[in-house]
Amino acid sequence: MKVATGEEIKRLDKLAVSLGVKEEILMENAGYSVFSFLKEKFGLTKKFLIFAGSGNNGGDAFVVARLLASFNASVTLFTVSDLTNLKESAKKNFELLKNYPVEILEFESVNRVLLSAIRETDVIVDGIFGTGLNRRIEGKIAELIVEINNSGKPVVAIDIPSGISANTGAVLGVAIKATYTITMGLPKRGFFAFPGCDYVGKIIVSHISYPPELTFSKDISVEIKIVEPYPERPTNAHKGLLGKALFISGSSFYTGAPYFNALSFLKSGGGISFLATTENVSRIVSQRSPEIVQIPLKENMQGAIAKENIEKILEFSKNVDIVAIGSGLSVDDDTEQLVLDVVDKVEKPLIIDGDAITIIARHKEVLKKRKFDTVLTPHMGEFSRLTGVSIDEIKKDKFSALFMAMEEIPHTIVLKGEYTLIGSKGNIYINTSGNPVLGTAGSGDVLVGTIASCIVRKANTVEGTILGAYIHGLSGDLLAKEFREGLTAEDILQNIPNAIRYYWMHYKELEGALYEGL
Numbered sequence: 001m002k003v004a005t006g007e008e009i010k011r012l013d014k015l016a017v018s019l020g021v022k023e024e025i026l027m028e029n030a031g032y033s034v035f036s037f038l039k040e041k042f043g044l045t046k047k048f049l050i051f052a053g054s055g056n057n058g059g060d061a062f063v064v065a066r067l068l069a070s071f072n073a074s075v076t077l078f079t080v081s082d083l084t085n086l087k088e089s090a091k092k093n094f095e096l097l098k099n100y101p102v103e104i105l106e107f108e109s110v111n112r113v114l115l116s117a118i119r120e121t122d123v124i125v126d127g128i129f130g131t132g133l134n135r136r137i138e139g140k141i142a143e144l145i146v147e148i149n150n151s152g153k154p155v156v157a158i159d160i161p162s163g164i165s166a167n168t169g170a171v172l173g174v175a176i177k178a179t180y181t182i183t184m185g186l187p188k189r190g191f192f193a194f195p196g197c198d199y200v201g202k203i204i205v206s207h208i209s210y211p212p213e214l215t216f217s218k219d220i221s222v223e224i225k226i227v228e229p230y231p232e233r234p235t236n237a238h239k240g241l242l243g244k245a246l247f248i249s250g251s252s253f254y255t256g257a258p259y260f261n262a263l264s265f266l267k268s269g270g271g272i273s274f275l276a277t278t279e280n281v282s283r284i285v286s287q288r289s290p291e292i293v294q295i296p297l298k299e300n301m302q303g304a305i306a307k308e309n310i311e312k313i314l315e316f317s318k319n320v321d322i323v324a325i326g327s328g329l330s331v332d333d334d335t336e337q338l339v340l341d342v343v344d345k346v347e348k349p350l351i352i353d354g355d356a357i358t359i360i361a362r363h364k365e366v367l368k369k370r371k372f373d374t375v376l377t378p379h380m381g382e383f384s385r386l387t388g389v390s391i392d393e394i395k396k397d398k399f400s401a402l403f404m405a406m407e408e409i410p411h412t413i414v415l416k417g418e419y420t421l422i423g424s425k426g427n428i429y430i431n432t433s434g435n436p437v438l439g440t441a442g443s444g445d446v447l448v449g450t451i452a453s454c455i456v457r458k459a460n461t462v463e464g465t466i467l468g469a470y471i472h473g474l475s476g477d478l479l480a481k482e483f484r485e486g487l488t489a490e491d492i493l494q495n496i497p498n499a500i501r502y503y504w505m506h507y508k509e510l511e512g513a514l515y516e517g518l
């Protein structure tokens, strides 16, 4: 499903209008989708308290009030801010509403009338601001929102929780904490970025009768894409057929990263995992996992892979289907040379992680020159090094930061975090699996191996990356159903086969599971 900015959705609304789907129809559909959700979820015997602003979000709210009242439901509606400049469709709906049994009040301040209305209601509907929010919410509307948030009542937001930026997920002053958000046309980017993601509650999408060419608009470059699983193991499956990976990772301080890299490749469907690491690390990893094929290398004074191994590594890379470098590696001079040579000379799909990102961030010309499929898997800090943009700036709008990075770096970039973003060829794919369980040491190393196997088994770098990121997050999601704390990268790794089984059974429903279309 495509994910839009506020501007994009306004453009789609206009296009729909130009195709004859008048604004009034769109507004009716928007209101109807919220009404039918309320009817189904809460029933029409409940008390509804609706807040309507002076824009078209308020217009949607008038429709909701009218439809509820037409079933004789108990409805109180507060108008928020001055309604003298209502736009045409909203104005018509406001006038229409006056013929229905709805208590219409003006919100003046957080006074006794308001507090008692909030206390007595069963459900609150937020139609204060939608995509038209263009500045911080202050004064009495801010106070109102705080009161709604403190009420403990279920809140259904129309289109966007008021106060959340549709594009970035920022809170503009204060924002409604919604239990459900019924969003119009398409979901908005801000729902998948922190802190907006904590305000939307469950997202339900209504296409408000857009013609499908708008819903699936090619001009929108952010989307949630659930890809097909990789093909089943062939009957004559043997390890060579299922893909060979070479992991160049680990140093004396990081013995877990190479283990997680190499074993997760096998756990997620890869055939043979080769691990190029120092002799010492190799000994430790082989005791933990004899399934991994070791390429023990000479160590330098810093406990990292010595540079005299470079030729051997480059030569070995010719025998495999994919190479990954960087997890728990090091940033010393020998490692720098190793990373530069690998990025420059390995003619296979390459995943660049961890310290290798830190190194290559200082030599972007080598990265830009690289002609073979490449995936970078930075966390926020590494992404900041890679782009030269501060973490604070990235957090303000991670979508724009990733679009900018893609202009400079012509590779697939996986920006890890809550809702990992995968940027490739000017498009961004939002990963919707995962939860805070995954924020544990070694989790990123498991991600590298999982992406590697999915790339090889799907024979497609971008789709493999999307699939690998999803499976990794899903492993954490399935664990989170049973456990709250105490999970480690080992648990995520061991649960990957379970995540794969689940994905294979349910992937067709996964998009709908997040968005119950109306």
Ligand SMILES: NC(=O)C1=CN([C@@H]2O[C@H](COP(=O)(O)OP(=O)(O)OC[C@H]3O[C@@H](n4cnc5c(N)ncnc54)[C@H](O)[C@@H]3O)[C@@H](O)[C@H]2O)[C@H](O)CC1
Pocket: 010, 013, 014, 023, 026, 027, 030, 053, 054, 055, 056, 057, 058, 060, 081, 128, 129, 130, 131, 132, 133, 134, 135, 136, 137, 138, 158, 159, 160, 184
């Ligand atoms: N356009 C369509 O065809 C459809 C729109 N739908 C709904 O409409 C809203 C977007 O409506 P819009 O009128 O553009 O904006 P808002 O309702 O969000 O409100 C704008 C209103 O509020 C003022 N304002 C903005 N920020 C603040 C602030 N911080 N404090 C005070 N006042 C503020 C601004 O000046 C305007 O007067 C969209 O989200 C949908 O819900 C449909 O669904 C149907 C089709």
Ligand SMILES: [K+]
Pocket: 057, 126, 127, 128, 129, 130, 157, 158, 159, 160, 161, 162
């Ligand atoms: K709203």
